[in-house]
Amino acid sequence: MARIIALENESKKDVITQKASLLFIKKGFPSTSMRDIAGAIGVEAPSLYNHITSKNDLLREICFRISRVFMNHLKKVESSRQTSLGKIEAIIRFHIYMMIHEFENMYITNHEWIHLHAPAVSDFKLQRRNYRSRLSAILKKGITKKQIRKLNADVAVHTMLAAINGIEGWHRSGRKVDARELEENMVEFLIEGLKK
Amino acid sequence: MARIIALENESKKDVITQKASLLFIKKGFPSTSMRDIAGAIGVEAPSLYNHITSKNDLLREICFRISRVFMNHLKKVESSRQTSLGKIEAIIRFHIYMMIHEFENMYITNHEWIHLHAPAVSDFKLQRRNYRSRLSAILKKGITKKQIRKLNADVAVHTMLAAINGIEGWHRSGRKVDARELEENMVEFLIEGLKK
DNA sequence: CCTACCGATCGGTAGG
């Protein structure tokens, strides 16, 4: 019984998060009011607070869930038996996959995290910095082993991640590109730019 | 005399725009209040309205000035005598230059344009679309002439522009990278990815 | 350039 109630709460919260995500993308986090979210669901704003803690908490959960997913993936890649270039390609493909299949939460994480509150915002920045410096380490190893072009590794990491995050422009403009074609073209562009 | 007053008004307006830009970057456009801007200058909020029309108008002027600069540059490149790859490199270098030297206004234009009001927002999207499809045309010509790798041109345009706009991450994190090193590494990465 | 102030809207709480 307690189990059923818990499940009902979770699913209602998921509905809120989902509707909120779409509005955050459309209007931005600060311009989306709790009344907007409530209206999209069909309830009054105060009712939302039976399921969530605060508007900012909604944002926090989205950003940290995405952050966790990338951290877990990175750990697997780091401990895999592949060349450095192979690892980078796996990471690139995973970022592309996430931009396509988790677009809403990716967009919000990439753009609205600045509105996180006091401890969360610095935790988030720290995780991000850590993630990128570990990518940088993989690139540097690949450069040493002459698999990767001699580039400034930090510049290369920022460049390739930004390029992939640019897939958002695709969703926004509503252009029709096959996901597979997008992935293959982007991977070729980036890998050929990196490959020695 | 009228001339002098006009110049004074312009310069005061420039101060407002400049201070507002910094706040828009730090807090986002919607979360920046007119009181924030006024406070940063040292006046009361209503005083701002002697120099500007509205908060949204401030955003509009920033976005359309940047848009105009890119359109003018593109026109020059299009009519220049260079290979397609040469044109693309010139455009890449110009985008990098702008991201470094006009960072504040570039950041706002890239991120906050969604908050533009009714006719401006669609004008802006139209200009953007037009600009990108003209870059795409240059790429396609380069592919036909076998100067450029056979890629989906729209994907390539989005990818390279997003990559360059990613320079914002650099400013934000406050990392120290020499502008010249940043430019050369990024150009090499992107051009080698495009070159046949 | 200011003070005084407007109507609207915000996130969130009380109480049921």
Next chain:
DNA sequence: CCTACCGATCGGTAGG
């Protein structure tokens, strides 16, 4: 899940 409502804050105007 609702109504009723809070204090705060918003963009902007009036009037000087």
